[in-house]
Amino acid sequence: MREPRRQSCRVEYQGERIVISGSSTEIHREAARIIRRFASSATPYRLVSDTANQVVLERPGS
Structure with a gap:
């Protein structure tokens, strides 16, 4: 049985902050x-x- 296809998301590390962009489910x-x-x-x-x-x-505290 195949796994459902996952979409990717982009993860950016900005010091003490993490920004995750992409489709709603994945982020x-x-x-x-x-x-x-x-x-x-x-x-x-x-x-x-x-x-x-x-x-x-x-x-x-960031």
Whole structure:
């Protein structure tokens, strides 16, 4: 059985900020993955902006 085709998203690292662009489903999936991955770190990423084609994550105090 074939896997459903995934579209890609673009991830840009800008210091303490991560900008994810692409299709809505993929950017939200990638944002959730990053937030989970850094959830237990001293400075976890937080969602600061969410539009149809772009999500911005930032570390507190940035």
